[in-house]
Amino acid sequence: MHAYVLMTNHVHLLLTPSPGDGVSGLMQSIGRRYVQYVKKLRS
DSSP: OOOOOOOSSSSSEEOOOOOTTTHHHHHHHHHHHHHHHHHHHOO
């Protein structure tokens, strides 16, 4: 990841993909962490 920008309703990421599933693995991890965050907010 070279850079990121947090906007009010979305995120911009500047990424250089590695061989394999580097970018998709990162996005999957971010999604999982976001779900955990939202679940904690609602409980």
